[in-house]
Amino acid sequence: MTDKVDFKREIDAYRARRGRFSVVDVPDLRYLMIDGHGDPNTTRAFTEAAEALYPLAYRLKFASRRTLGRDYVVMPLEGLWWADDMDAFTAARDKSRWDWTLMIMVPDWIDDGMFIEAVGELAAKDPPRRLPEVRLDRLSEGRCVQTLHVGSYDDEAEVLARMHHEFIPDNGFRMTGRHHEIYLSDARRVPPERLRTILRQPVSGSVSARNETN
Structure with a gap:
C-alpha cells in the first residue's frame, strides 16, 4: 500500500490566496460530473446531484485502495456555473438563471471500467x-485566473466583478470557459463567514500577467 495522496497538495491549481488574483495553468483533469439548472439553494436537483456524486466518489476511492493498492483523499465538491448573460453572477445574481455542472475530481488511474463497476x-x-x-x-481548462x-x-459578486471586468481585461485576457468554484469547506459544518472557495475563470490572451492584489 502506497501513501495516501492528497491532490490538493500535489496540484498547484488547488491553491489560491485570499486578496490576490493569480494566473495558473490548470492540467487536464478527470471528474465525476452531473449537470443541472436553477437556484442551488432551492432546486432539489442540486441536492440530488451531490447525493449521487459523493457515494460514488468514495466507492471509487475504496476500490482503488483495495484493487490497486493506491489510496487518495476524496477531493472537494466543485462546480461549473454559467448563464446566457454572465452578469447573472455579478450584478443581478439571479440564481434561477444559472446552469451548473457539479463535479468531484478523481485520479487518472480511475478508468472507465472501474467507474462502470462502481456505478453498478x-x-x-x-x-x-x-x-x-x-x-x-475530462475537463481541459488551461490558463485561468483564480x-x-x-x-x-x-458575497462573491464583488470579487467576481473585479475579476471579470477589471483584472481580466486590464491584463489583456478574455474569458473563454465557464466560471469554476472549488468548495474547500463543508457548508454543513462551517459558518458562512468562514467558507473557503476558490473562484476560477478560464482565459486566453496575455502571458505577462501573473499576480495582482484584489
Whole structure:
C-alpha cells in the first residue's frame, strides 16, 4: 500500500490566496460530473446531484485502495456555473438563471471500467436517484485566473466583478470557459463567514500577467 495522496497538495491549481488574483495553468483533469439548472439553494436537483456524486466518489476511492493498492483523499465538491448573460453572477445574481455542472475530481488511474463497476455496485444497493446521470469525463481548462474567497457564497459578486471586468481585461485576457468554484469547506459544518472557495475563470490572451492584489 502506497501513501495516501492528497491532490490538493500535489496540484498547484488547488491553491489560491485570499486578496490576490493569480494566473495558473490548470492540467487536464478527470471528474465525476452531473449537470443541472436553477437556484442551488432551492432546486432539489442540486441536492440530488451531490447525493449521487459523493457515494460514488468514495466507492471509487475504496476500490482503488483495495484493487490497486493506491489510496487518495476524496477531493472537494466543485462546480461549473454559467448563464446566457454572465452578469447573472455579478450584478443581478439571479440564481434561477444559472446552469451548473457539479463535479468531484478523481485520479487518472480511475478508468472507465472501474467507474462502470462502481456505478453498478452502488445501483444494486439503494442507489441515489440521479446516479444514472453521473458521467466520468475530462475537463481541459488551461490558463485561468483564480483567487480564494473567504465568506458566504452570496458575497462573491464583488470579487467576481473585479475579476471579470477589471483584472481580466486590464491584463489583456478574455474569458473563454465557464466560471469554476472549488468548495474547500463543508457548508454543513462551517459558518458562512468562514467558507473557503476558490473562484476560477478560464482565459486566453496575455502571458505577462501573473499576480495582482484584489
